Amino acid sequence: MAEISLRDVRKSYSGLEVIHGVDLEIADGEFVVIVGPSGCGKSTLLRMVAGLEEITAGEIAIGGRVVNRLEPRERDIAMVFQNYALYPHMTVRENMAYGLRIAKLSKAEIEERVARSAKMLELGQLLDRKPRQLSGGQRQRVAMGRALVRNPAAFLLDEPLSNLDAKLRVQMRLQIKELQRTVRTTSIYVTHDQVEAMTLADRLVVMNAGVAEQIATPAEIYDRPATTFVAGFIGSPAMNMLPARGLGDALEVAGQRLAVPAPAGRDLILGIRPEHLHPAGPEEPGFELHVQAVEWLGADAFAHGSLADGTDLVLRTPGKAPVRERDRLKVAPDAAALHLFDAGTGRRL
């Protein structure tokens, strides 16, 4: 059990900086998910915590101890890899016991720990199999088991579910969450899947191009995204972004005046989530939406269309709502759920 802290952590590969100073404080037992698009530096950051990549600048501490110069094995962490990295020639039991054997635990102790972890992960039947005799989901569980037996100060997981099919992923997601609740080990979990991120995280780190754009709880990230990047990345379909102009006591957007106070003369971006648009009442000011395509998902439907000035807009409606292609309808935003960003910096106002 340990807290992890990153202070202005940077990474350069041959002079080219790919992580531009990340600060992050993780509490003991917390489950932090790092999410972001491909190539944004999630794995690099995680691997620096693990000790598999050198830290170019800054400081990483685990349990109050600065680990910058320590080998992975001295950091008391366990890691789960995307491709599981099980030792192919060892049985499940040997895979799980390997780290303990190196740590010179007694035979009885190893036996007992492996049995306990195997029980938690329902691996009991598989202990004498080799990795190639396991399904993808089972291999994933063995990889988890190998981390679990070590009883480390922290778990580091790099896209551990991305090789599984959709159904199994949901199942494993729940299992991982439950497991982490039980053992209460500090965990850092890397993913590019926002559903995984939202459901697993106590706290979410949204990364973009080597920068942590926002670090907050999933709810806060969803309700108050700090930047246009976070706003667009979290939520599906993505938030609508409309260029707007502040008028002091109101906002001009797509030729309409919305009664939303905004600094006069500033170029802004108005963010509206698709579910925060509703059919406008007769007197209500709203946007004329020309529906071009409707995606019907059962419970709800997404209407993709454009406004008179050409701006694209997505509207989420209940699955039974009578929206059809080529419909023209007037929609109004829920005034309480609007997001305003500075057009230049992309920061939330």
Add this chain to the structure above:
Amino acid sequence: MAEHEMIGTSRQSRIMAHFLLVIGVIVVAFPIWYVFVASTHPLQQILRPPLPLLPGAEGPSNYARALSGDIGRIGGVGVDRLLLNTAVVAFGIAVGKIVISMASAYAIVFFRFPLRMVCFWMIFITLMLPVEVRILPTYKVMVDLHLIDTYAGLILPLVASATGTLLFRQFFMTIPNELMEAARVDGAGPWRFFKDILLPLSATNIAALFVILFIYGWTQYLWPLLVTNSNSMNTIVIALRKMISFADADTPWDLVMVTCVLAILPPILVVVLMQRWFVKGLVETEK
């Protein structure tokens, strides 16, 4: 599976295939059979063709004479001694080459050190320098080190192996990086990673290379010829050469044939034993 169905569906083509196979076996096996037959006949019989196609009665006594050192042209050294010499040399070369090439491939693939690529290219370039090219300087070194007529002298110059290094390098590079990282996180240092992970995963490669190198060592001719003077340090191939004289009458052909038979047995044994190993390895390919 598709090829299997394309070929060999019709009875006719199957008969044809078997016919060709049998011809092939006869072509390959007949000379060996003939050597064996010759090794069981008295010298006079061999010198007066045609030789019968079936073994004669002299077998046991021919073999006993060869093993007890009754071959004057090689100074009365028994064939058993020759077999021992050759086995030590072939085994030493095979094991030595595997150890050296695994160690150097391990260093080149898994460690970052200054001049790593230079080292790699230097090893690579030695591929272009076979034993024959460097034979004189090597001989001089062996003389200076007093290694003439020793096992070390027979083995060492043939041990450094660029081919083995390249083979293991290619194999090591197919091992996912995460495997090494997982081992590092598990606390394995370089030596443990090599011993616990890399070595077991290389088993089939080692087996295959061992077979090839053992036979390579067993059939060495030029180097053993140079580096041995004493009859008792000869390898079997060298001894065979020495047994044969220009005049047929001076050559104990019956014992030469015995030596031939004994010379091909160990390589066959190695192939047969090791084959089971790497077939097993091939069937159990790791994912």
